[in-house]
Amino acid sequence: MNNTRQIKTFIGAMIVIGFSVAGYASAASHAWHAFFGFAVLALAATTSRMKVKLPVINGNMSVNLPFLLTAAVNLSAAEVVVITCASTAVQCWPRKNAKFNVQQMTFNLSMMAFASSAASLVFHAVSQSATLWHSTTLGLVLATVSLFLGQTAPVAGIVAVSEGKSAWHVWSSLAQLSFPYYVVGAGMTSMVQAMSLHLGWGLALAVFPVTYLIHRSYKMYFNAMAESLRPEALVRAAGAGA
Numbered sequence: 741m742n743n744t745r746q747i748k749t750f751i752g753a754m755i756v757i758g759f760s761v762a763g764y765a766s767a768a769s770h771a772w773h774a775f776f777g778f779a780v781l782a783l784a785a786t787t788s789r790m791k792v793k794l795p796v797i798n799g800n801m802s803v804n805l806p807f808l809l810t811a812a813v814n815l816s817a818a819e820v821v822v823i824t825c826a827s828t829a830v831q832c833w834p835r836k837n838a839k840f841n842v843q844q845m846t847f848n849l850s851m852m853a854f855a856s857s858a859a860s861l862v863f864h865a866v867s868q869s870a871t872l873w874h875s876t877t878l879g880l881v882l883a884t885v886s887l888f889l890g891q892t893a894p895v896a897g898i899v900a901v902s903e904g905k906s907a908w909h910v911w912s913s914l915a916q917l918s919f920p921y922y923v924v925g926a927g928m929t930s931m932v933q934a935m936s937l938h939l940g941w942g943l944a945l946a947v948f949p950v951t952y953l954i955h956r957s958y959k960m961y962f963n964a965m966a967e968s969l970r971p972e973a974l975v976r977a978a979g980a981g982a
Contacts, residue, residue, distance in 0.1 A: 743901070743902065743904075746901050747843070747898070747901055747902050748843075750897060750898055750901050751843060751846060751847045751850075751898070754847055754850045754851055754854070754894055754898075755846060755847075755850040757850070757854055758849075758850030758851060758852075758853040758854035758857075759850060759853055759854075761853070761854050761857045761858060761861075762817075762821045762853040762854065762856075762857040764857075765817035765818075765820075765821070765857040765858075765860055765861050766816075766817050766818035766821055766857070768817065769816030769817040769818045769819075769860075771815075771816045772816065772819065773814070773815055773816075773819065776814065776815070777811075777815055777819045777822075777823065780807050780810055780811045780814075780815070780823055781822070781823045781826060781827070783804075783807045784804045784807035784808060784811065784823055784824075784826075784827035785804075785826060785827045785830045787802065787803050787804040787807060787827075788802045788804045788827040788828065788830045788831035789802070789830060789831065790802055790803045790804075791803075791831065802831050803921075804827055804831070805887075805921065805922065805925035806925045806928040806929050806932070807823075807827075808820075808823070808824055808827070808856060808859075808887065809859070809880070809883065809884060809887065809925055809926065809928075809929040810929050810932050811823045811824070811856075811860075812856060812859040812860045812863055812883050812887070813863050813867075813876075813879070813880055813883060813929065813933065814933075815860075816860075817857055817860040817861065817864075820856050820857065820859075820860045821853055821856060821857055823856075824852045824853065824855075824856035825849050825852060825853055828848050828849055828852040829845065829849065831848075832844060832845050832848050832849075847894075847898060851890070851891065851894045851895070852891070854890055854894075855886070855887050855889075855890025855891045855894075856887065856890075858886045858887070858890050859883040859884070859886040859887040859890065860883070862879065862882045862883050862886045863879040863880065863882065863883035864879070865879075866878055866879035866882055867879035876933075877930070880926060880929060880930060880933075881926065884922055884923075884925065884926040884929075887922070888915075888918075888919065888922045892911055892914050892915055892918065893911060895910075895914060896908075896910040896911035896914055
């Protein structure tokens, strides 16, 4: 089996898994939150274009996570899937004169449908349990973990298949780079939840400026890291240490 066939098989499996889980989660949800849903969709789509290029591996990360988590803990699974897939399509849409990559778009949509559906299912299952202490907080933590694993594991898998690398090595590198952002995203979502109880969801969504600052900080940090990993930079560092 050649590399191209392996990639297509992996993507096909991701499509089946992603949209099967999304379909199951959506079928179990019936509530609709029109105004809040549109507000979260607009913010998730806008911040999805705020991307930073990850060093070490060939990939990007957008800073729309707080809004995806906000959707997962406040909206129905069907709304979460719509918001996630729409913002993912915006994120992956090529810039001017760039070539549209059907495989990449299909993989990302199915991966994000799976990850967001899993996060929504986990949160609502835990938060509705009366036997757990602080079940809503625990639900947010587990939803964040679900979204983290649902995004990073498939990405590590497709990179490993397409580039012939170790899936574990790729995942550990990706996890080290992105895990702090998931912690921050969970914290911001928790703040939105707390603010919504007292000030209303409209003011709670004022976290957008914070998201922009996070984007700028990550961009500067990853650019500096990428620069330090350039061959000429490594040569200079080796010479200085000699």
